[in-house]
Each structure stands twice: as structure tokens, then as C-alpha cells.
Amino acid sequence: MSAKWYPLGDWIDAFRPAPGAPPQTLGAFMRWCLSGAWPGLWAAAVVSIFAGTLEVFNAYILGKVIDVTVSSGPEGAFAWENLWVYALALAFFLVARPLIMAASSATNSISVQPNVMPMVLARLHRWTLGQSVRFFDDDFAGRIAQKQMQAARAMTDVAAETINVLFFALASLIGTFLLLASIDWKINAIFAVWLCAYIALIWYFLPRIRARAATRAGARAASSGQIVDTITNIKTVKLFARADFENEAAQKSLGHLRDTSLTFGYISARFRFWLMTLAGTLPVLLLGATLFLWKNGMATEGDIVSAGSIAVRIAQMTGWVSFTLMTIYSNIGEVEDGMATLTPRIRVDDEPGAQDLAVPNGEIAFQNVTFTYGRGSEPVAKGNPGGIHDVNLTIHAGEKLGIVGASGAGKSTLVSLLLRLYRGEEGRVLIDGQDLEHVTQASLRRNIGMVTQETAMFNRSARDNIRYGRPDATEAQLIAAAEKAEAHDFILNLKDHRGRTGYDAYLGERGVKLSGGQRQRIALARAILKDAPILVLDEATSALDSEVEASIQTALHRVMEGKTVLAIAHRLSTLSEMDRILVMDHGRIAEMGTHDELLAKGGLYARFWDRQSGGFIGSEAAE
Numbered sequence: 001m002s003a004k005w006y007p008l009g010d011w012i013d014a015f016r017p018a019p020g021a022p023p024q025t026l027g028a029f030m031r032w033c034l035s036g037a038w039p040g041l042w043a044a045a046v047v048s049i050f051a052g053t054l055e056v057f058n059a060y061i062l063g064k065v066i067d068v069t070v071s072s073g074p075e076g077a078f079a080w081e082n083l084w085v086y087a088l089a090l091a092f093f094l095v096a097r098p099l100i101m102a103a104s105s106a107t108n109s110i111s112v113q114p115n116v117m118p119m120v121l122a123r124l125h126r127w128t129l130g131q132s133v134r135f136f137d138d139d140f141a142g143r144i145a146q147k148q149m150q151a152a153r154a155m156t157d158v159a160a161e162t163i164n165v166l167f168f169a170l171a172s173l174i175g176t177f178l179l180l181a182s183i184d185w186k187i188n189a190i191f192a193v194w195l196c197a198y199i200a201l202i203w204y205f206l207p208r209i210r211a212r213a214a215t216r217a218g219a220r221a222a223s224s225g226q227i228v229d230t231i232t233n234i235k236t237v238k239l240f241a242r243a244d245f246e247n248e249a250a251q252k253s254l255g256h257l258r259d260t261s262l263t264f265g266y267i268s269a270r271f272r273f274w275l276m277t278l279a280g281t282l283p284v285l286l287l288g289a290t291l292f293l294w295k296n297g298m299a300t301e302g303d304i305v306s307a308g309s310i311a312v313r314i315a316q317m318t319g320w321v322s323f324t325l326m327t328i329y330s331n332i333g334e335v336e337d338g339m340a341t342l343t344p345r346i347r348v349d350d351e352p353g354a355q356d357l358a359v360p361n362g363e364i365a366f367q368n369v370t371f372t373y374g375r376g377s378e379p380v381a382k383g384n385p386g387g388i389h390d391v392n393l394t395i396h397a398g399e400k401l402g403i404v405g406a407s408g409a410g411k412s413t414l415v416s417l418l419l420r421l422y423r424g425e426e427g428r429v430l431i432d433g434q435d436l437e438h439v440t441q442a443s444l445r446r447n448i449g450m451v452t453q454e455t456a457m458f459n460r461s462a463r464d465n466i467r468y469g470r471p472d473a474t475e476a477q478l479i480a481a482a483e484k485a486e487a488h489d490f491i492l493n494l495k496d497h498r499g500r501t502g503y504d505a506y507l508g509e510r511g512v513k514l515s516g517g518q519r520q521r522i523a524l525a526r527a528i529l530k531d532a533p534i535l536v537l538d539e540a541t542s543a544l545d546s547e548v549e550a551s552i553q554t555a556l557h558r559v560m561e562g563k564t565v566l567a568i569a570h571r572l573s574t575l576s577e578m579d580r581i582l583v584m585d586h587g588r589i590a591e592m593g594t595h596d597e598l599l600a601k602g603g604l605y606a607r608f609w610d611r612q613s614g615g616f617i618g619s620e621a622a623e
Helices: 026-034 038-076 080-129 133-137 141-183 185-232 234-239 243-295 301-342 411-418 441-446 462-467 475-484 488-492 516-530 546-560 595-601 604-611
Strands: 364-371 388-395 400-404 426-431 448-451 534-538 564-568 580-585 588-593
Touching (some): 026 080, 026 141, 038 080, 038 141, 080 141, 141 185, 141 243, 364 411, 388 588, 400 411, 462 475, 462 516, 475 516, 488 516, 588 595, 588 604, 595 604
Parallel strands (some): 400 564, 400 580, 534 564
Antiparallel strands (some): 364 388
8 A cells, every 4th residue: 555545654755856965974874874764763752752741640640649649538539529530540541652652663664664664775775786897896795785785774764763763762861850840859869870870781782782783784695695695606516516516605604604693692681781780779879768758758658659650660661761772772783884895986987067969970089098897007018807907999880890809908997997997007998089087977878788608687577678778669569679689589488486477477587597598699689679879789799509699690680770889709700890999918919900901910819810729719829
């Protein structure tokens, strides 16, 4: 049922965008998480304060009833002049108290928790999506997702429990001081000394609990990442008979989690022991002091009941509040741990005022481009693969450029810089004269279609996976793209475990229910449907057998018409019809020309061609 049916559910906008980037200090980060929710949170806090005052009214009204009863005696207890006290007690216990307590519970369970959790998670997820690919390369996917969920859940618990407990307890404590002051200032003084001891106990233990909670949260996320990594690669685990090894790795990670949990448990147990000991002294002190005053005619019987009932209630609440404070501090530790993982600026952001890219022609130019993944400006060495150095290259509008080279020669780096997956270190990359540093990344990538060797599939329907290239495509356009990619026939025969068939069938995580060739054909259909003016093919047909590849080549030629194409391939036969072929070696442009020109030159490309077996560049060919 939609939240619009619950007025309390609209106090906080669950999908309000975050104000800028998340700060990297804890207090500022928590304020960032909750920004925009403060009116709803304060409204819930006010209701909680009203609920907290009920504890004092309980004791006050009981004391009044006892005083009236004792002073009137059995015969006059129900005299007309005393009925107002009983009526007040009935109205309070049967009407006011249930309504206020229900309102306090409702604001927390309807207004706060269902909205804060998705709000914080959406903000963290949106920020994480903007991180550079290097951010994801350096961590487990499962760990990153775990950190998002962990931080959002912990932040929600901090907000909810602070309102539900701390404001409630603060109102109860203030009311207790007022109630005890009406009896005698000495009782108040005793309570004040006890409260100072309680605060000192909290002050000592909670920071230590928080630190251990953060360590435990890190161990939990690491264990989750380890297990998710194993499950993600389960076929490799089975093919190499490494189940025992993965089990040992998981047990080692879980052993660390157990150790951190035990450390957390020890300090928690110590804290609870001293807390309960201190809580037990409060009823003894307050009730004993009030009895002493009563014996000396300085307190009434109702005062004894009031002091005793509020002392017992505060003692009980002490354990509840302290346990909640421990939970809050534990959650703060988890928020801090999530902040440390998610907020580092490993990003390629649009510059302020960036414009959308316009691609009337599709000319691409690399001007003195150097990128070495932060290793410095030296040329890429054989033992240090990856990156490019001082590349100058112009790809004319509508030109088909093949790119070859041994592993680590810089082919993928060239494409990554074109897509702005990394920020260039030196030089410029331009499309139709527009520096890519000054255009929005979204508009850039909308104008580039790409098919990679490692095809990316979502665990969604075949239709959703193909339409990802163009969400507004019609069904007829989608099917036409699938037919061009030779994917339509096998899609019609798909059926998933829930009985969904054809284009509605789900493909499994990363498309595991499909063969490599089927995944690649769906990826081709996606690129065909996108119909971008620039097309990048990174080993686009490597997973296809020769017969299927031959059937797709005609479709690819049609798709490439009128587009600027960059095609990376190890199978050199797929590049023979390119307008030009670029040969890269150790991050530099080694050769460039047509297939025939490069063969006639007798250089590196010719050696690749001579030495390849089955159409692939061997590792020895790079030497």
C-alpha cells in the first residue's frame, strides 16, 4: 500500500537528494545523511518528550491518590471532594497515557524508520555510483554493498533510538528532578550524585564500545565480501576443485569476526554488570531517604510512594537507556566504518558548468595524451603493463580504426580515456573539437556504444538487458536489434526457473544462464539498439564460434555504417577490412596503416600476423 495513505509517513521525504558530497568527518557526515529530515525528526522528538513525562506523572498521580486516601480514611476515601483525584487517575491511565505512548511509537515506526533508511541508502548509493572504476577495482563488490547497507541501517537506528530513548529519558530525568524537589531538596541532591556516577560510567564505557563495534563491523564486512567473492566465482571454484581452500579462507575471515565479536562481548558484559549494580542502588537511596524524612514528619505517605515508584522506574529505565546508548554507539562505529569506505574521492566528476556533448560528425582526437595510472610520466615498461605515453591520434569522422597490441600495450587505456572512466594525467581528448574534460560524462557515454569481451549482464529479463541501451525503444525496435545481432531465435527459447519465457526470461546473475556467445550477442543487440554515433568494439566477437561470427559480421558492417568505430581485437582477421589499423606497443603508437600496408612494412604487425595461431596474438609475439 502506498505511503500516501499514512499521513505520518510524509513527515520525511525518503528520496530527497543529498546536499553535495558526503563529508569525511563523522559529525558532518551524519548531518549530511539526515539533512532535510530534521523537521520530521524534531516533531518525533517532541512526541517522545511528552511520552517521557508520563513516567513522572505516573508517580505523581499515585502519590496523590495515596495522600487523599490516607488523609480521608476508609470512610471518606470516596467522598465527592476526592473524586477528582480518581477521575484524573482514570483519565490519565486509560486515555492520555495510551494515546501519547501510541503516538510516540507511531512517529518512530511510521515517520522515522521507513523514511530515513531509504533516504540514507539512496544517498550513499548515488554517491557510490559516481565513484571511478578504480574504486570498484580496489574492493569487493559484496563489501561495498555491505557498507552501504550497514551505514544506512546504523544511521537509521541512531536517529530512531536517539528519539525513542534519549529524548524520552531526558524528559523523564527533568521531570524526576521536579518531582523530587517537591518532596525535599535533599532527595534531589542524592539523585543528582547518583546521576553523576551514572554519567561517569557511560562516559568511560561507551567510547570503548564504539571502537570495538567499528572493528567488529569491519570484520563483518570483510567476511561478507570474502563469501560473496567465492559465490560470485563458484564455477571457477568447482572447476579448480578449490572448495576446501575457499572454505578455509572463509573460516579464517569468520575467525577474525569471532575474535572481534568476543572482544565486543567482553566489554559489553562488564558494562552491564556495573550498570546493574549502580541501578540497584537508586531505589535503596531514594526510598530510604524518603522514609527517613517521613519518620521525621517531613514527607507524606504519598511522597514515599512517589519517590519509590519513580526510583524503581528510573532504575529499570537505566538498563534500557544504557543498553540503547551502547547500541547507538555501536551503530555510530558502524556509520564511521562505512564513511571511511564510501566517502573517499576516487572520482571523475563533471566540472562546474559542463555542457552536453554534441556529436555532429564523430571525429576523435588524442593530443599528447599520457596516462600511467598514477605511476609517473615514464613510458610503460614491460614489467609494468598498462597506460599510454604521449599519444597523438586523430580518428576521422566515420572512420573504422582497428587497434592491436600485446596485453598491457595500452589498448584498453585508450578506450577508457575516451569514455572518461579515468581522468587524464596529461594532454587532451576531443570529440568534434570538444574537450571531454568540459562535457558531461552522461552525454559523452550516451554518444558511445560499446561491446566488450567480458559482457555485462544484469539478473533481469532479456528485454531489460537489451533495452538498457535505449530505455525508450519500442518492442519492434528491440526485436529488430536482437535479430541483427543473431540473438532473437535463442531468446525465444529461453525459460527461467519461475517459468518466464522468451524476452521475459531472467538471465541470472551476470548472465550465467547463457553461453558466452549468447551473452555477447545480447550485448551486441544492446549496442545496436543504442545506435550511438561512435562505436567501440573490444573483442566484440571473441566469444563467438566462426559460423556465428560470420553471420554477425554482416550485421556489424551495417551497424558500423556512418559511425566512427574503434575495434580492439587479437583475432587479426576481424580487422582486415578496417580503414586503418593502429599497432600499440608499451603504451606508444608503434605503427599505423591499412592491413596491406602494415604487412608490406614487415614490422610488428607483420610479425603478429605471421606468428598468430588460430588468429590470435601470442604472448611471444610481443617480444
